[in-house]
Amino acid sequence: MAEPQAFTIEQFYKNISQKKLMGGKCRKCGKIHLPPRPLCDKCLSTEFEWVELPQKGKLLTYTIIHVAPTQFQSMAPYAVGIIQLENGVKIPGMIRDVPLDKIKVGMRLKMEFEEPQHTQQWPQWPRYHFKPF
Amino acid sequence: MKGKPLASIVSAGLSKFGKLEGLYAREIFAQAAKEAYERCPKLDPKKDIKALFIGHMGESYEHQGHTGATAADWAGLLHIPATRTEAACSSSGAALRAAIFAVASGLCDVVMAGGVEKMTHRSTPEVTEFLAMASDFPFEQWHGITFPGLFALMATAHMHKYGTTEGQLAHVAVKNHYNGSLNPKAHMQKEITLEQALTSRVIAWPLKLYDCSLITDGASCLILTRPEIAKRYTDTPVHIIGSGQASDTIGIYERDDFTSLKAAKIAAKQAYEMAGLTPEDIDVAEVHDCFTIAEIIAYEDLGFCKPGEGGKLAEKGETTLKGRIPVNTSGGLKAKGHPVGATGTAQAYEIYLQLTGQADKRQVADAEIGLTHNVGGSGATATVHIYRRG
Ligand SMILES: CC(C)(COP(=O)(O)OP(=O)(O)OC[C@H]1O[C@@H](n2cnc3c(N)ncnc32)[C@H](O)[C@@H]1OP(=O)(O)O)[C@@H](O)C(=O)NCCC(=O)NCCS
Ligand SMILES: [Zn+2]
Numbered sequence: 001m002a003e004p005q006a007f008t009i010e011q012f013y014k015n016i017s018q019k020k021l022m023g024g025k026c027r028k029c030g031k032i033h034l035p036p037r038p039l040c041d042k043c044l045s046t047e048f049e050w051v052e053l054p055q056k057g058k059l060l061t062y063t064i065i066h067v068a069p070t071q072f073q074s075m076a077p078y079a080v081g082i083i084q085l086e087n088g089v090k091i092p093g094m095i096r097d098v099p100l101d102k103i104k105v106g107m108r109l110k111m112e113f114e115e116p117q118h119t120q121q122w123p124q125w126p127r128y129h130f131k132p133f
Numbered sequence: 134m135k136g137k138p139l140a141s142i143v144s145a146g147l148s149k150f151g152k153l154e155g156l157y158a159r160e161i162f163a164q165a166a167k168e169a170y171e172r173c174p175k176l177d178p179k180k181d182i183k184a185l186f187i188g189h190m191g192e193s194y195e196h197q198g199h200t201g202a203t204a205a206d207w208a209g210l211l212h213i214p215a216t217r218t219e220a221a222c223s224s225s226g227a228a229l230r231a232a233i234f235a236v237a238s239g240l241c242d243v244v245m246a247g248g249v250e251k252m253t254h255r256s257t258p259e260v261t262e263f264l265a266m267a268s269d270f271p272f273e274q275w276h277g278i279t280f281p282g283l284f285a286l287m288a289t290a291h292m293h294k295y296g297t298t299e300g301q302l303a304h305v306a307v308k309n310h311y312n313g314s315l316n317p318k319a320h321m322q323k324e325i326t327l328e329q330a331l332t333s334r335v336i337a338w339p340l341k342l343y344d345c346s347l348i349t350d351g352a353s354c355l356i357l358t359r360p361e362i363a364k365r366y367t368d369t370p371v372h373i374i375g376s377g378q379a380s381d382t383i384g385i386y387e388r389d390d391f392t393s394l395k396a397a398k399i400a401a402k403q404a405y406e407m408a409g410l411t412p413e414d415i416d417v418a419e420v421h422d423c424f425t426i427a428e429i430i431a432y433e434d435l436g437f438c439k440p441g442e443g444g445k446l447a448e449k450g451e452t453t454l455k456g457r458i459p460v461n462t463s464g465g466l467k468a469k470g471h472p473v474g475a476t477g478t479a480q481a482y483e484i485y486l487q488l489t490g491q492a493d494k495r496q497v498a499d500a501e502i503g504l505t506h507n508v509g510g511s512g513a514t515a516t517v518h519i520y521r522r523g
Binding site: 123 | 385386
Protein backbone atom coordinates (compact mmCIF):
# COMPACT_ATOMS: atom_id res chain seq x y z
CA MET A 1 0.00 0.00 0.00
CA ALA A 2 1.19 3.51 -0.77
CA GLU A 3 2.33 5.71 2.11
CA PRO A 4 -0.48 7.99 3.27
CA GLN A 5 0.19 11.48 1.96
CA ALA A 6 1.05 14.10 4.56
CA PHE A 7 -1.21 17.15 4.65
CA THR A 8 1.55 19.60 3.79
CA ILE A 9 2.40 22.38 1.36
CA GLU A 10 5.03 20.12 -0.19
CA GLN A 11 2.37 17.53 -0.95
CA PHE A 12 0.01 20.21 -2.28
CA TYR A 13 2.61 21.13 -4.88
CA LYS A 14 3.34 17.44 -5.65
CA ASN A 15 -0.35 17.15 -6.50
CA ILE A 16 -0.14 20.32 -8.62
CA SER A 17 2.70 18.73 -10.61
CA GLN A 18 0.19 15.98 -11.44
CA LYS A 19 -2.31 18.64 -12.49
CA LYS A 20 -4.50 18.06 -9.47
CA LEU A 21 -5.77 20.84 -7.21
CA MET A 22 -6.26 19.16 -3.83
CA GLY A 23 -7.20 20.47 -0.40
CA GLY A 24 -7.29 18.84 3.03
CA LYS A 25 -10.77 18.42 4.51
CA CYS A 26 -11.00 18.20 8.29
CA ARG A 27 -12.82 15.01 9.25
CA LYS A 28 -14.08 16.59 12.46
CA CYS A 29 -15.36 20.04 11.52
CA GLY A 30 -15.46 19.81 7.72
CA LYS A 31 -13.30 22.85 6.98
CA ILE A 32 -11.46 22.55 3.68
CA HIS A 33 -7.90 23.77 3.98
CA LEU A 34 -5.95 25.29 1.14
CA PRO A 35 -3.09 24.83 1.68
CA PRO A 36 -3.59 21.59 3.57
CA ARG A 37 -2.34 21.73 7.17
CA PRO A 38 -1.41 19.09 9.74
CA LEU A 39 -3.50 20.75 12.49
CA CYS A 40 -6.97 22.18 11.85
CA ASP A 41 -6.92 25.85 12.87
CA LYS A 42 -10.64 25.73 13.57
CA CYS A 43 -11.07 22.61 15.75
CA LEU A 44 -7.44 21.44 16.32
CA SER A 45 -8.15 18.03 14.81
CA THR A 46 -5.36 16.17 13.00
CA GLU A 47 -7.68 13.94 10.94
CA PHE A 48 -8.02 14.95 7.31
CA GLU A 49 -8.97 13.56 3.93
CA TRP A 50 -7.93 14.78 0.50
CA VAL A 51 -10.61 16.42 -1.60
CA GLU A 52 -10.29 17.58 -5.17
CA LEU A 53 -11.12 21.29 -5.48
CA PRO A 54 -12.94 22.88 -8.39
CA GLN A 55 -10.53 24.54 -10.83
CA LYS A 56 -12.98 27.26 -11.78
CA GLY A 57 -13.97 30.30 -9.83
CA LYS A 58 -14.47 34.06 -9.86
CA LEU A 59 -12.06 36.91 -9.38
CA LEU A 60 -12.50 38.69 -6.03
CA THR A 61 -9.79 41.35 -6.41
CA TYR A 62 -6.69 41.97 -8.52
CA THR A 63 -3.71 44.21 -9.19
CA ILE A 64 -1.30 44.80 -12.03
CA ILE A 65 2.29 44.61 -10.85
CA HIS A 66 4.66 47.03 -12.60
CA VAL A 67 7.55 47.02 -10.14
CA ALA A 68 8.42 43.34 -9.66
CA PRO A 69 10.89 41.36 -7.59
CA THR A 70 14.12 40.37 -9.37
CA GLN A 71 12.79 36.97 -10.38
CA PHE A 72 9.65 38.30 -12.07
CA GLN A 73 11.05 41.48 -13.59
CA SER A 74 11.00 40.20 -17.17
CA MET A 75 7.26 39.47 -16.93
CA ALA A 76 6.14 42.90 -15.69
CA PRO A 77 3.54 44.30 -16.03
CA TYR A 78 1.53 41.25 -15.03
CA ALA A 79 -1.77 40.69 -13.23
CA VAL A 80 -2.31 38.77 -10.01
CA GLY A 81 -5.54 38.28 -8.16
CA ILE A 82 -7.41 36.30 -5.53
CA ILE A 83 -9.79 33.75 -6.97
CA GLN A 84 -12.71 32.22 -5.09
CA LEU A 85 -13.20 28.66 -6.32
CA GLU A 86 -16.69 27.31 -6.87
CA ASN A 87 -16.71 25.67 -3.42
CA GLY A 88 -15.81 28.96 -1.70
CA VAL A 89 -12.11 28.26 -1.06
CA LYS A 90 -9.80 31.18 -2.02
CA ILE A 91 -6.43 31.06 -3.78
CA PRO A 92 -4.13 33.73 -5.23
CA GLY A 93 -2.54 33.43 -8.65
CA MET A 94 -1.41 35.19 -11.81
CA ILE A 95 -4.01 35.99 -14.43
CA ARG A 96 -2.82 35.42 -17.99
CA ASP A 97 -4.07 35.09 -21.55
CA VAL A 98 -6.23 38.20 -21.26
CA PRO A 99 -5.44 41.86 -22.07
CA LEU A 100 -4.69 43.61 -18.77
CA ASP A 101 -7.41 46.21 -19.35
CA LYS A 102 -10.05 43.51 -19.80
CA ILE A 103 -9.62 42.09 -16.29
CA LYS A 104 -12.64 42.79 -14.06
CA VAL A 105 -13.63 41.93 -10.50
CA GLY A 106 -16.20 39.13 -10.70
CA MET A 107 -14.94 37.64 -13.98
CA ARG A 108 -14.86 33.85 -14.26
CA LEU A 109 -11.43 32.22 -14.39
CA LYS A 110 -10.04 28.71 -14.55
CA MET A 111 -6.78 27.24 -13.43
CA GLU A 112 -4.06 26.36 -15.89
CA PHE A 113 -1.15 24.16 -14.79
CA GLU A 114 2.36 25.06 -15.93
CA GLU A 115 5.12 22.64 -16.75
CA PRO A 116 7.47 22.23 -13.77
CA GLN A 117 10.82 23.98 -14.22
CA HIS A 118 13.73 21.99 -12.92
CA THR A 119 16.35 24.08 -11.21
CA GLN A 120 18.90 23.25 -8.57
CA GLN A 121 17.35 25.58 -6.03
CA TRP A 122 14.76 25.05 -3.35
CA PRO A 123 11.85 25.01 -3.81
CA GLN A 124 10.95 23.00 -6.89
CA TRP A 125 7.25 23.80 -6.74
CA PRO A 126 5.44 23.88 -10.07
CA ARG A 127 3.42 27.00 -10.89
CA TYR A 128 -0.14 27.53 -12.07
CA HIS A 129 -2.08 30.55 -13.21
CA PHE A 130 -5.64 31.53 -14.05
CA LYS A 131 -7.23 32.48 -17.37
CA PRO A 132 -10.70 33.30 -18.65
CA PHE A 133 -12.80 30.57 -20.26
CA MET B 134 -7.99 50.02 36.37
CA LYS B 135 -8.83 51.83 33.15
CA GLY B 136 -6.47 54.52 31.96
CA LYS B 137 -3.79 53.64 34.51
CA PRO B 138 -0.32 54.19 33.03
CA LEU B 139 1.45 50.97 32.05
CA ALA B 140 4.76 52.66 31.38
CA SER B 141 6.02 56.19 30.83
CA ILE B 142 8.15 57.64 28.07
CA VAL B 143 10.76 59.94 29.60
CA SER B 144 12.80 60.51 26.46
CA ALA B 145 12.95 59.65 22.77
CA GLY B 146 15.34 59.87 19.85
CA LEU B 147 15.15 59.74 16.08
CA SER B 148 17.92 59.68 13.50
CA LYS B 149 17.56 61.67 10.32
CA PHE B 150 15.35 59.64 7.94
CA GLY B 151 16.45 59.34 4.31
CA LYS B 152 19.24 57.98 2.19
CA LEU B 153 22.00 57.77 4.76
CA GLU B 154 24.87 56.84 2.52
CA GLY B 155 27.89 55.13 4.00
CA LEU B 156 26.22 54.37 7.30
CA TYR B 157 25.59 50.92 8.72
CA ALA B 158 22.37 50.23 10.68
CA ARG B 159 24.10 50.17 14.06
CA GLU B 160 25.64 53.59 13.38
CA ILE B 161 22.23 55.04 12.56
CA PHE B 162 20.85 53.57 15.77
CA ALA B 163 23.62 55.32 17.70
CA GLN B 164 22.28 58.66 16.34
CA ALA B 165 18.81 57.95 17.72
CA ALA B 166 20.21 56.82 21.09
CA LYS B 167 22.37 59.95 21.37
CA GLU B 168 19.36 62.22 20.90
CA ALA B 169 17.40 60.33 23.57
CA TYR B 170 20.31 60.67 26.03
CA GLU B 171 20.68 64.40 25.34
CA ARG B 172 17.00 65.07 25.82
CA CYS B 173 17.11 63.56 29.30
CA PRO B 174 20.05 64.95 31.29
CA LYS B 175 18.81 63.34 34.50
CA LEU B 176 19.23 59.89 32.97
CA ASP B 177 22.53 58.07 33.33
CA PRO B 178 22.12 55.67 30.40
CA LYS B 179 24.87 53.25 31.37
CA LYS B 180 23.63 52.95 34.91
CA ASP B 181 19.87 53.31 34.51
CA ILE B 182 18.88 51.46 31.32
CA LYS B 183 18.37 47.81 32.20
CA ALA B 184 17.32 46.24 28.88
CA LEU B 185 16.96 46.95 25.17
CA PHE B 186 14.23 45.69 22.86
CA ILE B 187 14.85 46.50 19.22
CA GLY B 188 12.75 46.00 16.11
CA HIS B 189 14.59 45.05 12.92
CA MET B 190 12.98 43.36 9.98
CA GLY B 191 15.61 41.88 7.74
CA GLU B 192 19.15 40.58 7.81
CA SER B 193 19.17 40.47 4.00
CA TYR B 194 19.86 44.19 3.64
CA GLU B 195 23.24 44.19 5.37
CA HIS B 196 24.01 40.51 5.86
CA GLN B 197 23.54 41.21 9.51
CA GLY B 198 21.30 39.57 12.03
CA HIS B 199 21.67 39.51 15.82
CA THR B 200 20.63 43.14 16.00
CA GLY B 201 19.90 43.19 19.73
CA ALA B 202 23.45 42.90 20.98
CA THR B 203 24.89 44.96 18.12
CA ALA B 204 22.54 47.86 18.76
CA ALA B 205 23.14 47.73 22.52
CA ASP B 206 26.88 47.89 21.90
CA TRP B 207 26.71 50.83 19.48
CA ALA B 208 24.33 52.65 21.84
CA GLY B 209 26.97 52.33 24.55
CA LEU B 210 24.86 50.01 26.65
CA LEU B 211 26.89 46.82 26.98
CA HIS B 212 26.28 44.47 28.84
CA ILE B 213 22.53 44.86 29.27
CA PRO B 214 20.20 42.17 27.93
CA ALA B 215 19.26 43.08 24.37
CA THR B 216 16.64 41.33 22.29
CA ARG B 217 15.50 41.83 18.72
CA THR B 218 11.80 41.61 17.97
CA GLU B 219 10.65 40.83 14.44
CA ALA B 220 7.11 41.36 13.18
CA ALA B 221 7.83 42.76 9.69
CA CYS B 222 6.91 46.47 9.56
CA SER B 223 5.56 46.20 13.11
CA SER B 224 8.89 45.02 14.52
CA SER B 225 9.39 48.03 16.76
CA GLY B 226 5.70 48.18 17.70
CA ALA B 227 6.40 44.72 19.07
CA ALA B 228 9.60 46.01 20.73
CA LEU B 229 7.54 48.69 22.44
CA ARG B 230 5.11 46.02 23.74
CA ALA B 231 8.01 43.96 25.05
CA ALA B 232 9.45 47.03 26.78
CA ILE B 233 6.07 47.78 28.37
CA PHE B 234 5.93 44.20 29.68
CA ALA B 235 9.41 44.62 31.15
CA VAL B 236 8.54 47.71 33.17
CA ALA B 237 4.91 46.84 33.93
CA SER B 238 6.02 43.51 35.40
CA GLY B 239 8.30 45.40 37.77
CA LEU B 240 11.34 43.48 36.51
CA CYS B 241 12.99 46.60 35.11
CA ASP B 242 12.76 50.25 36.20
CA VAL B 243 14.10 51.76 32.96
CA VAL B 244 14.40 50.19 29.49
CA MET B 245 14.98 51.27 25.91
CA ALA B 246 12.71 50.29 23.00
CA GLY B 247 13.72 51.08 19.45
CA GLY B 248 14.07 50.01 15.89
CA VAL B 249 16.33 50.32 12.87
CA GLU B 250 16.55 49.50 9.17
CA LYS B 251 19.12 50.31 6.49
CA MET B 252 17.61 49.80 3.05
CA THR B 253 18.63 52.35 0.43
CA HIS B 254 21.99 50.84 -0.53
CA ARG B 255 20.14 47.96 -2.23
CA SER B 256 18.39 48.12 -5.62
CA THR B 257 14.59 48.46 -5.72
CA PRO B 258 14.05 44.90 -7.10
CA GLU B 259 16.18 43.54 -4.24
CA VAL B 260 14.32 45.60 -1.63
CA THR B 261 11.02 44.52 -3.20
CA GLU B 262 12.09 40.91 -2.78
CA PHE B 263 13.28 41.38 0.82
CA LEU B 264 10.08 43.18 1.81
CA ALA B 265 7.99 40.45 0.21
CA MET B 266 9.55 38.01 2.68
CA ALA B 267 7.08 39.36 5.23
CA SER B 268 4.25 37.96 3.11
CA ASP B 269 3.35 34.32 2.48
CA PHE B 270 6.08 32.60 0.46
CA PRO B 271 4.40 29.50 -1.01
CA PHE B 272 1.21 31.17 -2.26
CA GLU B 273 1.89 34.91 -2.54
CA GLN B 274 5.60 35.51 -3.25
CA TRP B 275 5.87 32.33 -5.32
CA HIS B 276 3.23 33.66 -7.68
CA GLY B 277 4.80 37.08 -8.13
CA ILE B 278 2.88 39.13 -5.56
CA THR B 279 4.78 42.08 -4.08
CA PHE B 280 4.12 44.22 -1.03
CA PRO B 281 2.64 47.08 -3.00
CA GLY B 282 0.71 44.30 -4.79
CA LEU B 283 -0.91 43.06 -1.57
CA PHE B 284 -2.12 46.52 -0.63
CA ALA B 285 -3.23 47.05 -4.23
CA LEU B 286 -5.42 43.94 -3.83
CA MET B 287 -6.96 45.61 -0.78
CA ALA B 288 -7.36 48.89 -2.69
CA THR B 289 -9.18 47.22 -5.60
CA ALA B 290 -11.47 45.43 -3.12
CA HIS B 291 -12.14 48.69 -1.20
CA MET B 292 -12.92 50.55 -4.42
CA HIS B 293 -15.21 47.76 -5.59
CA LYS B 294 -17.09 47.48 -2.29
CA TYR B 295 -17.29 51.13 -1.22
CA GLY B 296 -16.56 53.19 -4.31
CA THR B 297 -13.33 54.59 -2.87
CA THR B 298 -11.48 56.54 -5.58
CA GLU B 299 -7.90 57.07 -6.69
CA GLY B 300 -8.50 60.76 -5.98
CA GLN B 301 -9.27 59.98 -2.33
CA LEU B 302 -6.05 57.99 -2.08
CA ALA B 303 -4.19 60.95 -3.56
CA HIS B 304 -5.58 63.21 -0.81
CA VAL B 305 -3.76 61.07 1.75
CA ALA B 306 -0.50 61.45 -0.17
CA VAL B 307 -0.87 65.23 -0.51
CA LYS B 308 -1.61 65.63 3.20
CA ASN B 309 1.30 63.47 4.33
CA HIS B 310 3.73 65.17 1.96
CA TYR B 311 2.60 68.54 3.31
CA ASN B 312 3.19 67.37 6.89
CA GLY B 313 6.55 65.91 5.87
CA SER B 314 7.54 69.30 4.45
CA LEU B 315 7.28 70.66 8.01
CA ASN B 316 9.42 67.89 9.52
CA PRO B 317 13.17 68.51 9.32
CA LYS B 318 13.87 64.82 9.87
CA ALA B 319 11.56 63.57 7.10
CA HIS B 320 13.03 61.73 4.13
CA MET B 321 11.01 63.79 1.61
CA GLN B 322 10.37 67.37 2.66
CA LYS B 323 8.41 68.50 -0.35
CA GLU B 324 4.79 69.28 -1.01
CA ILE B 325 3.03 67.60 -3.89
CA THR B 326 -0.21 68.35 -5.75
CA LEU B 327 -3.21 66.09 -6.32
CA GLU B 328 -2.39 66.20 -10.01
CA GLN B 329 1.17 65.00 -9.40
CA ALA B 330 -0.06 62.14 -7.23
CA LEU B 331 -2.71 61.09 -9.73
CA THR B 332 -0.39 61.13 -12.74
CA SER B 333 2.59 59.45 -11.11
CA ARG B 334 3.74 56.13 -12.57
CA VAL B 335 1.98 52.91 -11.67
CA ILE B 336 3.74 50.63 -9.16
CA ALA B 337 0.99 48.05 -8.55
CA TRP B 338 -2.27 49.24 -10.10
CA PRO B 339 -4.30 51.00 -8.71
CA LEU B 340 -1.38 52.17 -6.56
CA LYS B 341 1.01 54.68 -8.05
CA LEU B 342 4.34 56.09 -6.95
CA TYR B 343 2.78 58.63 -4.58
CA ASP B 344 0.59 55.97 -2.99
CA CYS B 345 3.70 54.14 -1.78
CA SER B 346 5.82 54.72 1.27
CA LEU B 347 9.52 55.35 0.79
CA ILE B 348 12.46 53.02 0.95
CA THR B 349 14.34 54.73 3.79
CA ASP B 350 17.21 54.38 6.24
CA GLY B 351 16.56 55.34 9.84
CA ALA B 352 16.38 54.49 13.51
CA SER B 353 14.22 55.47 16.46
CA CYS B 354 14.16 54.86 20.20
CA LEU B 355 12.22 55.56 23.38
CA ILE B 356 13.26 55.44 27.01
CA LEU B 357 10.54 53.97 29.18
CA THR B 358 10.23 53.80 32.93
CA ARG B 359 7.81 52.51 35.50
CA PRO B 360 5.18 55.28 35.76
CA GLU B 361 5.88 55.75 39.48
CA ILE B 362 9.45 56.89 38.86
CA ALA B 363 9.02 58.84 35.59
CA LYS B 364 9.21 62.23 37.35
CA ARG B 365 12.72 61.42 38.54
CA TYR B 366 13.84 61.81 34.95
CA THR B 367 11.56 64.48 33.48
CA ASP B 368 8.79 66.91 34.39
CA THR B 369 6.98 66.07 31.17
CA PRO B 370 6.60 62.32 30.76
CA VAL B 371 4.14 60.74 28.34
CA HIS B 372 2.20 57.82 29.79
CA ILE B 373 1.26 54.76 27.78
CA ILE B 374 -2.26 53.94 28.91
CA GLY B 375 -3.36 51.36 26.34
CA SER B 376 -1.58 48.63 24.44
CA GLY B 377 -2.96 46.07 22.01
CA GLN B 378 -1.45 43.53 19.67
CA ALA B 379 -3.03 40.86 17.50
CA SER B 380 -2.21 38.44 14.70
CA ASP B 381 -3.91 37.24 11.53
CA THR B 382 -3.28 34.81 8.66
CA ILE B 383 -0.01 35.46 6.83
CA GLY B 384 -1.74 35.11 3.47
CA ILE B 385 -4.38 37.77 2.87
CA TYR B 386 -6.24 35.33 0.59
CA GLU B 387 -7.28 33.27 3.64
CA ARG B 388 -9.17 36.21 5.18
CA ASP B 389 -12.90 36.85 4.94
CA ASP B 390 -12.52 40.52 4.12
CA PHE B 391 -9.85 42.35 2.12
CA THR B 392 -11.13 45.82 3.00
CA SER B 393 -10.17 45.83 6.67
CA LEU B 394 -7.36 44.47 8.86
CA LYS B 395 -8.83 42.30 11.57
CA ALA B 396 -5.61 42.28 13.63
CA ALA B 397 -5.67 46.09 13.72
CA LYS B 398 -9.31 46.14 14.79
CA ILE B 399 -8.65 43.67 17.61
CA ALA B 400 -5.49 45.49 18.75
CA ALA B 401 -7.36 48.81 18.70
CA LYS B 402 -10.23 47.40 20.76
CA GLN B 403 -7.77 46.11 23.37
CA ALA B 404 -5.97 49.45 23.56
CA TYR B 405 -9.17 51.54 23.75
CA GLU B 406 -10.60 49.29 26.48
CA MET B 407 -7.41 49.38 28.50
CA ALA B 408 -7.29 53.17 28.24
CA GLY B 409 -11.01 53.54 28.92
CA LEU B 410 -11.26 55.77 25.85
CA THR B 411 -13.09 55.86 22.53
CA PRO B 412 -11.96 57.03 19.06
CA GLU B 413 -13.52 60.46 19.74
CA ASP B 414 -11.01 61.01 22.54
CA ILE B 415 -7.95 60.82 20.28
CA ASP B 416 -6.36 64.23 19.57
CA VAL B 417 -3.59 63.08 17.23
CA ALA B 418 -2.62 59.77 15.63
CA GLU B 419 0.24 58.22 13.71
CA VAL B 420 -1.06 55.39 11.54
CA HIS B 421 0.66 52.88 9.30
CA ASP B 422 0.37 54.46 5.84
CA CYS B 423 2.72 52.04 4.08
CA PHE B 424 0.35 52.73 1.19
CA THR B 425 -2.33 55.41 1.00
CA ILE B 426 -5.07 52.76 1.06
CA ALA B 427 -3.63 51.48 4.34
CA GLU B 428 -4.23 54.91 5.94
CA ILE B 429 -7.84 54.90 4.72
CA ILE B 430 -8.38 51.40 6.10
CA ALA B 431 -6.70 52.51 9.35
CA TYR B 432 -9.26 55.34 9.80
CA GLU B 433 -11.99 52.72 9.58
CA ASP B 434 -10.32 50.04 11.71
CA LEU B 435 -9.54 52.60 14.44
CA GLY B 436 -13.11 53.93 14.44
CA PHE B 437 -12.27 57.45 13.22
CA CYS B 438 -15.12 56.89 10.73
CA LYS B 439 -17.51 54.12 9.68
CA PRO B 440 -16.33 51.24 7.44
CA GLY B 441 -16.21 52.45 3.85
CA GLU B 442 -16.02 56.15 4.74
CA GLY B 443 -12.23 56.45 5.07
CA GLY B 444 -11.86 57.86 1.57
CA LYS B 445 -14.35 60.62 2.32
CA LEU B 446 -12.63 61.44 5.61
CA ALA B 447 -9.39 62.06 3.70
CA GLU B 448 -11.14 64.01 0.95
CA LYS B 449 -12.90 66.32 3.44
CA GLY B 450 -9.58 67.15 5.07
CA GLU B 451 -10.66 65.93 8.50
CA THR B 452 -7.25 64.32 9.10
CA THR B 453 -5.09 67.31 8.12
CA LEU B 454 -3.14 69.28 10.73
CA LYS B 455 -6.10 71.61 11.17
CA GLY B 456 -8.73 68.90 10.84
CA ARG B 457 -10.96 67.16 13.39
CA ILE B 458 -8.41 64.38 13.99
CA PRO B 459 -4.92 65.10 12.61
CA VAL B 460 -3.27 61.90 11.32
CA ASN B 461 0.39 61.40 10.46
CA THR B 462 1.58 64.84 11.46
CA SER B 463 5.15 63.58 10.99
CA GLY B 464 4.55 63.01 7.28
CA GLY B 465 3.90 59.35 7.92
CA LEU B 466 5.60 56.48 6.19
CA LYS B 467 4.71 58.23 2.95
CA ALA B 468 6.90 61.31 3.40
CA LYS B 469 8.84 60.92 6.64
CA GLY B 470 9.85 57.50 5.30
CA HIS B 471 9.57 53.85 6.24
CA PRO B 472 12.73 52.18 7.50
CA VAL B 473 10.55 49.22 8.34
CA GLY B 474 12.05 48.08 11.65
CA ALA B 475 12.25 51.66 12.94
CA THR B 476 8.70 52.70 12.11
CA GLY B 477 6.78 51.59 15.23
CA THR B 478 8.88 53.52 17.70
CA ALA B 479 9.28 56.40 15.22
CA GLN B 480 5.49 56.80 15.35
CA ALA B 481 5.68 56.86 19.15
CA TYR B 482 8.47 59.46 18.88
CA GLU B 483 6.14 61.81 16.96
CA ILE B 484 3.35 61.32 19.50
CA TYR B 485 5.87 62.00 22.28
CA LEU B 486 6.78 65.31 20.58
CA GLN B 487 3.11 66.20 20.08
CA LEU B 488 2.10 65.49 23.69
CA THR B 489 5.07 67.37 25.11
CA GLY B 490 4.53 70.39 22.85
CA GLN B 491 7.75 69.89 20.89
CA ALA B 492 6.31 69.29 17.42
CA ASP B 493 7.12 72.82 16.25
CA LYS B 494 5.37 73.73 12.96
CA ARG B 495 3.37 70.50 13.09
CA GLN B 496 2.15 71.01 16.65
CA VAL B 497 -1.48 70.07 17.23
CA ALA B 498 -2.84 72.58 19.76
CA ASP B 499 -3.55 71.15 23.22
CA ALA B 500 -2.88 67.57 22.21
CA GLU B 501 -3.44 65.43 25.28
CA ILE B 502 -4.24 61.95 23.97
CA GLY B 503 -2.34 60.27 21.11
CA LEU B 504 -2.49 56.94 19.31
CA THR B 505 -0.11 54.86 17.20
CA HIS B 506 -1.16 52.10 14.78
CA ASN B 507 1.66 49.95 13.42
CA VAL B 508 0.94 47.15 10.95
CA GLY B 509 3.26 44.25 10.21
CA GLY B 510 3.36 43.13 6.59
CA SER B 511 -0.08 42.92 5.06
CA GLY B 512 -1.75 42.83 8.46
CA ALA B 513 -0.65 39.53 9.99
CA THR B 514 0.53 41.63 12.95
CA ALA B 515 -0.82 44.89 14.31
CA THR B 516 0.12 46.86 17.40
CA VAL B 517 -1.87 49.83 18.71
CA HIS B 518 -0.83 52.09 21.58
CA ILE B 519 -2.58 54.98 23.32
CA TYR B 520 -0.67 57.76 25.10
CA ARG B 521 -1.59 60.50 27.56
CA ARG B 522 0.29 63.68 28.38
CA GLY B 523 1.83 63.26 31.86
C1 LIG C 1 7.52 52.87 -5.09
C2 LIG C 1 8.93 52.35 -5.29
C3 LIG C 1 8.89 51.00 -5.99
C4 LIG C 1 9.73 53.36 -6.13
O1 LIG C 1 11.04 52.92 -6.28
P1 LIG C 1 11.87 53.19 -7.64
O2 LIG C 1 10.98 52.92 -8.79
O3 LIG C 1 13.15 52.43 -7.56
O4 LIG C 1 12.16 54.71 -7.57
P2 LIG C 1 13.61 55.37 -7.50
O5 LIG C 1 14.26 55.01 -6.21
O6 LIG C 1 14.34 55.06 -8.77
O7 LIG C 1 13.25 56.88 -7.44
C5 LIG C 1 12.84 57.65 -8.57
C6 LIG C 1 12.33 58.98 -8.08
O8 LIG C 1 11.10 58.80 -7.37
C7 LIG C 1 11.23 59.22 -6.02
N1 LIG C 1 10.52 58.24 -5.21
C8 LIG C 1 10.89 56.96 -4.98
N2 LIG C 1 9.96 56.36 -4.22
C9 LIG C 1 9.00 57.27 -3.97
C10 LIG C 1 7.81 57.22 -3.24
N3 LIG C 1 7.41 56.09 -2.61
N4 LIG C 1 7.05 58.33 -3.18
C11 LIG C 1 7.44 59.46 -3.81
N5 LIG C 1 8.57 59.56 -4.53
C12 LIG C 1 9.35 58.47 -4.60
C13 LIG C 1 12.70 59.24 -5.75
O9 LIG C 1 13.04 60.16 -4.76
C14 LIG C 1 13.26 59.65 -7.08
O10 LIG C 1 13.09 61.04 -7.25
P3 LIG C 1 14.21 61.92 -8.00
O11 LIG C 1 14.26 61.37 -9.39
O12 LIG C 1 13.66 63.31 -7.90
O13 LIG C 1 15.46 61.69 -7.23
C15 LIG C 1 9.60 52.18 -3.91
O14 LIG C 1 9.66 53.42 -3.27
C16 LIG C 1 8.87 51.19 -3.03
O15 LIG C 1 8.99 49.98 -3.22
N6 LIG C 1 8.08 51.66 -2.04
C17 LIG C 1 7.30 50.79 -1.20
C18 LIG C 1 8.12 50.28 -0.07
C19 LIG C 1 7.40 49.21 0.69
O16 LIG C 1 6.72 48.38 0.12
N7 LIG C 1 7.56 49.20 2.01
C20 LIG C 1 6.96 48.22 2.85
C21 LIG C 1 5.54 48.51 3.02
S1 LIG C 1 4.73 47.35 4.08
ZN1 LIG D 1 -11.45 21.02 11.97
